[in-house]
Amino acid sequence: MSQEIAHAERAHALLSASASHRWLHCTPSAQLEATLPDTGSEAARRGTLAHEIAELKLRKHFTEPMGPRKYTAALKKFKSHELYEPVMEEHTDAYLDYGQSIVHAFPSPPFVAIERKVDLTDYVPESFGTSDCIIIGSGQLHVIDYKNGSGVPVPAEDNPQMKLYALGALKAFSLLFPIREIHLAIVQPKVWDHPSEWSLPVEDLIAWGESIKPIAQQAFNGEGDYSVGSHCGFCRAKERCATRVKQLLDAGTKAPMRPPLITWEEVADVLRKAEGIVSWYNSLKELTLAEVLKGGTVPGWKAVEGRGSRQYTDLDTAFTHLKEKGIAEAVLYERKPLTPPALEKVLTMPVYRELLEQPGLVVSRPGAPTLAPADDNRPAFNAQVKPEDVFSAPLQTTNGVEEIR
Ligand code: SF4
Numbered sequence: 001m002s003q004e005i006a007h008a009e010r011a012h013a014l015l016s017a018s019a020s021h022r023w024l025h026c027t028p029s030a031q032l033e034a035t036l037p038d039t040g041s042e043a044a045r046r047g048t049l050a051h052e053i054a055e056l057k058l059r060k061h062f063t064e065p066m067g068p069r070k071y072t073a074a075l076k077k078f079k080s081h082e083l084y085e086p087v088m089e090e091h092t093d094a095y096l097d098y099g100q101s102i103v104h105a106f107p108s109p110p111f112v113a114i115e116r117k118v119d120l121t122d123y124v125p126e127s128f129g130t131s132d133c134i135i136i137g138s139g140q141l142h143v144i145d146y147k148n149g150s151g152v153p154v155p156a157e158d159n160p161q162m163k164l165y166a167l168g169a170l171k172a173f174s175l176l177f178p179i180r181e182i183h184l185a186i187v188q189p190k191v192w193d194h195p196s197e198w199s200l201p202v203e204d205l206i207a208w209g210e211s212i213k214p215i216a217q218q219a220f221n222g223e224g225d226y227s228v229g230s231h232c233g234f235c236r237a238k239e240r241c242a243t244r245v246k247q248l249l250d251a252g253t254k255a256p257m258r259p260p261l262i263t264w265e266e267v268a269d270v271l272r273k274a275e276g277i278v279s280w281y282n283s284l285k286e287l288t289l290a291e292v293l294k295g296g297t298v299p300g301w302k303a304v305e306g307r308g309s310r311q312y313t314d315l316d317t318a319f320t321h322l323k324e325k326g327i328a329e330a331v332l333y334e335r336k337p338l339t340p341p342a343l344e345k346v347l348t349m350p351v352y353r354e355l356l357e358q359p360g361l362v363v364s365r366p367g368a369p370t371l372a373p374a375d376d377n378r379p380a381f382n383a384q385v386k387p388e389d390v391f392s393a394p395l396q397t398t399n400g401v402e403e404i405r
Pocket residue numbers: 022026028029032226227228229231232235236237238239241242243244
């Protein structure tokens with residue numbers, strides 16, 4: 001189960017495993033989120049579709065062998081979905097390959113469960129989760145999760161969602177199978193070439209479960225302090241949460257900031273404190289527009305008609321008319337080559353690699369310099385490159401705002 005289909009889990013469990021990184025850090029967040037509507041995004045719906053394809057492939061290979069006709073018919077249904085992308089085939093194949101590599105490493109066939117609902121109530125009040133894939137054999141419990149998103153890398157290390165699934169799987173299966181080691185893996189093909197993996201002894205997992213019990217109870221009661229952090233990213237309250245808004249707007253610095261110019265030290269301080277303010281502002285505007293459009297009152301704000309656009313009443317009729325009037329076809333259409341990333345999406349990665357990368361028909365050029373905090377994982381930009389190479393490209397900041405020089 002992933003962030004993409006977290007809404008389905010949340011529909012029943014106040015404290016869902018998929019939101020655990022949030023309610024473990026900000027205990028009142030779950031009760032607050034429960035008061036707000038769940039507006040599923042297109043990315044979330046696309047993720048759900050990719051999960052359904054992934055589930056079909058795993059079921060076919062591990063738990064429900066099906067003939068080619070049944071499998072093709074099921075796959076065809078997914079392929080006709082408006083959000084289907086050819087690259088989903090490749091990514092879900094990577095997930096299947098990983099599951100197969102785990103299963104085949106056992107000396108005898110292990111137990112496999114796909115999309116298994118697990119009971120988490122021993123540790124978290126009234127909670128359950130749905131684990132994408134559970135594999136058990138030779139004293140090992142493997143919990144594998146597929147993630148379709150590309151925006152936020154989700155590592156397996158110390159991941160509370162994965163640990164909760166593992167605790168649920170232990171509860172469900174430890175009477176049937178002896179389990180000593182826990183192996184967690186997240187397959188996120190849009191982010192990593194290889195799945196993120198992490199292991200721990202069963203005793204450590206249970207000790208962690210015990211340690212979160214009081215926090216989970218506090219979260220269930222809606223108690224504790226609001227706490228802002230990276231876990232706010234998918235919170236339903238993120239636009240209007242008073243604690244977060246206050247922190248975002250409180251980007252002032254204690255430094256003197258004397259006119260006429262602030263110092264570079266003060267710039268560094270303001271940039272750090274204002275991180276995320278642009279995306280939050282845009283998101284808040286969208287939320288406010290939706291409120292106004294449904295009849296709500298937001299003092300001092302109203303919805304107005306945006307910039308209009310011209311459209312053909314009927315494209316075929318219009319173009320036939322233009323051609324009859326002597327306008328050349330070359331004037332009416334523009335032909336643009338697809339970029340390498342767009343072609344990779346259309347061709348799928350193996351074909352793209354074979355046809356373009358291997359013959360050396362594409363090269364990777366370094367990106368334009370991007371501003372990032374000093375503790376960012378990437379190495380500092382090489383300032384030895386020629387200035388014209390650097391400054392002919394748009395300057396990007398980490399929050400995506402571009403300034404064309
Ligand atoms: S936005 Fe952040 S601080 Fe506010 S409730 Fe959500 S998780 Fe907590």
